[in-house]
Amino acid sequence: MRRLPFSSALLALLAVGAAHAQYDYRLAPQALGDGAYVFVGALEHFTRANGGNIVNTGYIDTPAGAVVIDSGPSRLYGEQQRALIERRSGRPVARVYITHAHPDHFFGDQAYAGVPVYALPATREAIAANGDALADNLYRLVGDAMRGTHAVAPGLPAGAGRIEVGGRALQLIALAGHTDADLAVFDERSATLYAGDLVFHRRTPTTPNADLARWLAALDRLETIPYKTLVPGHGPVLNGPAAIRETRDYLRWLDAMLREAAARGVDLPELAELPVPERFGDFAVLRAELSRSAAHLYPALETQALRRLAPDGRE
Amino acid sequence: MLRLAWLFVAAWVVPALAAPPDDPLRSPAWPYMAERYFAGQTVRFDAAVRVLMPGAAEDPLAVPVYVDAGALADVREILVFADLNPITTILRYEPGELARPSIGFRFKVQQATPLRAAARTGDGVWHLGGAWLNAGGGGCTTPSQASGSGLWKDRFGEIDARLWPRADGLRRLRLQLIHPMDTGLAGGIPAFYLETLALQDSDGRTLARLQTFEPVAENPLLSFDLRGRGAVSIRGRDTQANRFAGTVAP
Numbered sequence: 001m002r003r004l005p006f007s008s009a010l011l012a013l014l015a016v017g018a019a020h021a022q023y024d025y026r027l028a029p030q031a032l033g034d035g036a037y038v039f040v041g042a043l044e045h046f047t048r049a050n051g052g053n054i055v056n057t058g059y060i061d062t063p064a065g066a067v068v069i070d071s072g073p074s075r076l077y078g079e080q081q082r083a084l085i086e087r088r089s090g091r092p093v094a095r096v097y098i099t100h101a102h103p104d105h106f107f108g109d110q111a112y113a114g115v116p117v118y119a120l121p122a123t124r125e126a127i128a129a130n131g132d133a134l135a136d137n138l139y140r141l142v143g144d145a146m147r148g149t150h151a152v153a154p155g156l157p158a159g160a161g162r163i164e165v166g167g168r169a170l171q172l173i174a175l176a177g178h179t180d181a182d183l184a185v186f187d188e189r190s191a192t193l194y195a196g197d198l199v200f201h202r203r204t205p206t207t208p209n210a211d212l213a214r215w216l217a218a219l220d221r222l223e224t225i226p227y228k229t230l231v232p233g234h235g236p237v238l239n240g241p242a243a244i245r246e247t248r249d250y251l252r253w254l255d256a257m258l259r260e261a262a263a264r265g266v267d268l269p270e271l272a273e274l275p276v277p278e279r280f281g282d283f284a285v286l287r288a289e290l291s292r293s294a295a296h297l298y299p300a301l302e303t304q305a306l307r308r309l310a311p312d313g314r315e
Numbered sequence: 316m317l318r319l320a321w322l323f324v325a326a327w328v329v330p331a332l333a334a335p336p337d338d339p340l341r342s343p344a345w346p347y348m349a350e351r352y353f354a355g356q357t358v359r360f361d362a363a364v365r366v367l368m369p370g371a372a373e374d375p376l377a378v379p380v381y382v383d384a385g386a387l388a389d390v391r392e393i394l395v396f397a398d399l400n401p402i403t404t405i406l407r408y409e410p411g412e413l414a415r416p417s418i419g420f421r422f423k424v425q426q427a428t429p430l431r432a433a434a435r436t437g438d439g440v441w442h443l444g445g446a447w448l449n450a451g452g453g454g455c456t457t458p459s460q461a462s463g464s465g466l467w468k469d470r471f472g473e474i475d476a477r478l479w480p481r482a483d484g485l486r487r488l489r490l491q492l493i494h495p496m497d498t499g500l501a502g503g504i505p506a507f508y509l510e511t512l513a514l515q516d517s518d519g520r521t522l523a524r525l526q527t528f529e530p531v532a533e534n535p536l537l538s539f540d541l542r543g544r545g546a547v548s549i550r551g552r553d554t555q556a557n558r559f560a561g562t563v564a565p
């Protein structure tokens with residue numbers, strides 16, 4: 001193992017000294033108008049410093065209690081999120097929707113005992129199957145803030161369509177492409193679209209479970225929704241279609257670049273040396289996510305480019 | 316006369332170089348690696364040997380690496396090893412005169428480790444390049460689940476391959492042999508892996524020879540940069556004396 005830099009050693013000592021202090025996410029909801037809110041996360045990878053809070057979560061206030069969209073990266077995040085929402089709305093949370101089975105979006109579920117938690121069927125299955133492995137990995141990356149976190153699969157299946165909570169109409173839109181099942185939530189009164197990780201903004205999209213063709217189709221569908229405000233899964237909230245277009249532009253470029261490289265016989269590590277268009281240059285964590293996307297998506301493309309040899313002269 | 320004088324001086328200098336140079340990667344295992352692979356030989360850390368590899372293992376069962384020693388003249392052999400892997404030696408490549416000293420492959424990693432490529436030039440000097448590979452993952456999700464493909468159960472011994480012309484006049488050969496590449500370290504499964512691979516052109520000239528070891532990933536996927544003419548024939552053998560062969564047309 002490499003020697004720890006001095007600052008890490010110091011942090012480790014401080015962590016021992018402060019073993020009983022809980023990580024504070026300092027959550028502060030941003031009001032989007034008409035009772036819709038967002039908690040904006042950092043445009044970073046998982047680190048000990050950010051406690052895994054690299055994600056946008058949100059809630060919609062109703063007279064029957066808030067509808068929460070995604071519960072965040074840890075039990076502590078979920079607890080702090082729930083306490084803050086219930087203090088501000090003055091009512092217990094009515095229900096929680098989990099957009100997809102990535103660990104920064106659902107590990108706060110533990111904090112919602114007694115509250116109905118919904119997700120698309122494939123999301124519930126993926127969390128039940130892989131949740132513990134995802135928790136182990138996140139604990140390695142984030143450390144203390146993950147203490148006491150384990151996977152709790154959402155208890156109820158979300159169905160697509162229009163629902164009402166406390167007289168407030170929400171549209172549940174069942175899509176896929178970022179993962180096998182991606183739920184978007186549209187709040188009609190505030191015209192806010194919670195897009196989950198189908199939409200990234202100024203942050204490089206991630207692809208560990210992606211199907212790019214389905215993802216692009218999902219973006220086309222989202223573009224037809226009459227939203228004013230869009231909450232991407234990662235990156236700043238915005239008005240208008242720029243983030244959907246940006247995500248589509250990047251995914252199309254990524255797909256074409258990988259296919260073209262595979263057809264030329266480029267090996268996977270050589271992709272890191274290929275140029276990236278300037279318009280993506282200000283995306284957060286660009287090179288690191290590109291390298292990960294190459295690892296996820298390129299193996300299938302490069303082996304497709306090969307041809308089966310007829311066995312000759314077996315000795 | 317001058318050449319003889321140079322050899323004479325070299326004979327005096329070499330013993331002084333026998334102590335391994337300081338490791339720029341600061342690996343705890345470097346003294347052992349130096350003793351194991353380079354005892355009594357001259358070793359030099361050299362940026363001319365490039366190792367292209369992601370900084371972190373997204374899939375620890377198939378970490379992609381491309382080694383390029385093309386900036387050096389007269390490379391006779393490239394040795395690739397990982398200091399902190401349970402089995403350190405990954406491959407030995409002899410590119411010959413009709414191949415560029417570069418190779419692409421995937422390997423299995425157990426924990427964070429330096430990955431080294433050592434290129435031996437005709438003067439006997441080892442030129443070392445390398446990089447650290449971290450085991451941790453990146454943002455938004457976990458590294459891919461570790462699981463073998465099981466492809467070899469149906470297709471054992473088959474070869475997929477293709478030759479491409481390169482802009483520099485060489486030819487890129489990529490090939491994949493369907494093989495489990497069992498390390499012998501997993502409970503109850505004996506070591507079973509591809510050991511040798513040889514490439515020839517249509518004139519019967521040897522282009523390159525490769526020795527592979529246990530850490531090479533399941534279904535070895537390899538990239539070569541070759542000269543030579545016409546089709547390339549591939550001949551391989553594994554630890555149980557299974558033989559593999561095929562010919563790739565240009």
Ligand SMILES: [Zn+2]
Pocket residue numbers: 100102178197206233455
């Ligand atoms: Zn995601």
